[in-house]
Ligand SMILES: Nc1ncnc2c1ncn2[C@@H]1O[C@H](COP(=O)(O)OP(=O)(O)OP(=O)(O)O)[C@@H](O)[C@H]1O
């Protein structure tokens with residue numbers, strides 16, 4: 384029996400392939416998958432899904448382990464075992480906005496794809512803000528006057544720069560994480576251990 388790994392499509396996909404290759408896995412079936420969403424390799428079955436769905440497949444035990452951004456775990460709090468950080472998908476959360484904007488006389492409006500992370504962050508600092516949930520292109524919100532500032536992921540800073548926005552406050556850093564189904568960890572230890580051992584990184588990864 385082979386373990387089932389749920390992989391986040393998109394950004395993390397390529398970086399995870401490189402990570403596997405560095406560890407000696409034959410990733411050709413994954414690289415040649417075309418539009419297929421399920422692929423078998425010599426070592427595991429892989430399924431490809433959006434980050435939040437990766438967490439759902441792992442939570443329900445359809446996948447034994449998952450590769451997902453820490454942002455998904457923090458925002459959605461799935462009932463999974465958060466096993467270990469991975470040395471890719473590194474970025475940070477920040478509050479950003481228009482450097483020339485003056486402080487509003489009303490409550491600050493924050494646009495974000497991450498309302499739970501944002502609520503928690505401001506609540507812990509005793510600050511009351513209005514949060515507007517967007518699904519993407521969050522940088523537009525302060526440019527068009529929908530919000531004063533945004534809470535979003537920043538990696539290179541290019542998106543902010545090209546839209547005339549700046550980081551106003553660094554929040555915290557994040558990376559991709561390896562998650563596991565709680566039962567799989569107990570019941571399928573023998574088949575999961577070799578894979579998980581090979582994912583462990585001796586040196587500090589973040
Ligand atoms: N600019 C970035 N740099 C590095 N990692 C990022 C960046 N943006 C997102 N990530 C990480 O990669 C994961 C997948 O991001 P990706 O943009 O591929 O999917 P998404 O955020 O679900 O967007 P989409 O809806 O376009 O699929 C995120 O959950 C996050 O952990």
Ligand SMILES: O=P(O)(O)OC[C@H]1O[C@H](OP(=O)(O)OP(=O)(O)O)[C@H](O)[C@@H]1O
Nearest residue numbers: 519520521535536537538539540541542
């Ligand atoms: O600092 P950078 O390297 O520019 O990366 C940051 C951008 O990447 C992500 O957006 P994504 O490309 O996932 O698009 P989205 O706005 O549709 O979420 C994030 O939401 C920022 O917009």
